[in-house]
Amino acid sequence: MLDLWSDGRGKVLTAVAGGWFLSLGVRMIYPVMLPYLRTAYGLDLTSAGLLVTVLFLAYALGQFPGGVLADRFGERSTLTASAVISAVMLALVTTAGSTVVLFVATALFGFGTALYAIGRYTVLSRLYTDRLGAANGVTAAAQDAGQSVLPPIASVLAATFLWTFGFGFVIPLFLLCAASLWLVIPVRSESTSTDGSGLSRDDIRSLRPILRQPSVVYATTAFVLGLIVWQAFTSFFPTYLIERKELSTPVASLLFGAFFALGIVIKPLAGAAYDRFGIRHTLIIVGSCPAIALVVLPLVDGFWPIAVITALMSILLGFGPVLEPSVLHSLPEELRGTGFGIIRSVGFTIGATSPFLFGAAADRGFFDESFVVLAAFAAGMIVIAFRIPEN
Numbered sequence: 001m002l003d004l005w006s007d008g009r010g011k012v013l014t015a016v017a018g019g020w021f022l023s024l025g026v027r028m029i030y031p032v033m034l035p036y037l038r039t040a041y042g043l044d045l046t047s048a049g050l051l052v053t054v055l056f057l058a059y060a061l062g063q064f065p066g067g068v069l070a071d072r073f074g075e076r077s078t079l080t081a082s083a084v085i086s087a088v089m090l091a092l093v094t095t096a097g098s099t100v101v102l103f104v105a106t107a108l109f110g111f112g113t114a115l116y117a118i119g120r121y122t123v124l125s126r127l128y129t130d131r132l133g134a135a136n137g138v139t140a141a142a143q144d145a146g147q148s149v150l151p152p153i154a155s156v157l158a159a160t161f162l163w164t165f166g167f168g169f170v171i172p173l174f175l176l177c178a179a180s181l182w183l184v185i186p187v188r189s190e191s192t193s194t195d196g197s198g199l200s201r202d203d204i205r206s207l208r209p210i211l212r213q214p215s216v217v218y219a220t221t222a223f224v225l226g227l228i229v230w231q232a233f234t235s236f237f238p239t240y241l242i243e244r245k246e247l248s249t250p251v252a253s254l255l256f257g258a259f260f261a262l263g264i265v266i267k268p269l270a271g272a273a274y275d276r277f278g279i280r281h282t283l284i285i286v287g288s289c290p291a292i293a294l295v296v297l298p299l300v301d302g303f304w305p306i307a308v309i310t311a312l313m314s315i316l317l318g319f320g321p322v323l324e325p326s327v328l329h330s331l332p333e334e335l336r337g338t339g340f341g342i343i344r345s346v347g348f349t350i351g352a353t354s355p356f357l358f359g360a361a362a363d364r365g366f367f368d369e370s371f372v373v374l375a376a377f378a379a380g381m382i383v384i385a386f387r388i389p390e391n
Helices: 009-027 029-041 045-061 063-073 075-094 099-127 132-160 171-184 201-211 214-243 249-277 279-299 303-329 333-363 367-385
Strands: none
Touching: 009 029, 009 075, 009 099, 009 132, 009 171, 029 045, 029 099, 029 132, 029 214, 029 249, 045 063, 045 099, 045 214, 045 333, 063 075, 063 099, 063 333, 075 099, 075 171, 099 132, 099 303, 099 333, 132 249, 132 303, 201 214, 201 333, 214 249, 214 279, 214 303, 214 333, 214 367, 249 279, 249 303, 279 303, 279 367, 303 333, 333 367
16 A cells, blocks of 8 residues: 555645545535434425435536546646635535525535546546556545544534534635645646547547446446445435434434444455455445345344444445446546546436435335335345456
8 A cells, every 4th residue: 555655646645535535524414414404494304305415416417527627627627626616615505594595505515526526536547557446445535534524523513503513614624625736736748638628529429339338337337326325325324313213413423423434444445355356256245235234224223233234334335446446447548537427427316316215205104114225226236246347
């Protein structure tokens, strides 16, 4: 792992990982804050699920523009702009005066963070041609560090002061991140940049046969299944623990943070396993553990049994470091941002529907059964693993 920091690449990896720490960590503040938002705005479970769906859908729609901008203007400009936009939109979230403003501000924040997603992959693919899985695992671990640390902090601030403090404390961190990204990310050389927009007819024609390759189709399908499970589970896990397992809000936040904290270890291991053993064997493990956990979760009570289930469920967090490098390696470098942006936009758009559907089912008395349905989607990843060609 020490070679990831050699040749001046370490400062870039650190800055990129720091931005990802904030972007995804703040996004996971929403599930912890849902009880406060439900009280403040009178939201039922369906409406709360819709709010998270709006967040994820805006994030999905921003993937493709983010990829095009990364190809057109380079990663330094795109990632810096994402951090600035996120800070501004988060300030709007904290000043929402109505439900409509809350939903609009949430959508704009989701779109702003989406601009970060593709550029952080493409800049790492340029710097780590032979260690992309491991480098991606490091940034993914930073993501889970943010998701494990920031939600509990937000919960404490909201309980101690006002719920708006649960969102507002990260605004200056985004601005600091923007300055760091601008200073350390190298400008693309002319040989690796494109003068086009990534949307020309020739570009789209070139991408069509590539996007139909089995390595892309099956990996993307497994990626979508993982997103469906991950987005629905993370959206309602704290609420489920509070309302159905009768755990306190601090305890539920602690378990929610522990879920992501384990990802700090799991994601680098999953990325390294992909580099060494390939996608099939690694994805089978990544899909089977959460499938078991989701079936057992409704059957257990008490802190320690749920803690064990949480640890087993956290294996799901390895699906990104396994599947995303596989897709990236199948795309041409000159259109990697645009192609990967299309794939992520489609995947996250489909996955974004799961919180709303999950919340609607829970409102109708099928909270426990919804987790079993998610287990079936996780099992689908195992089936598809046998169809993905090794790159």
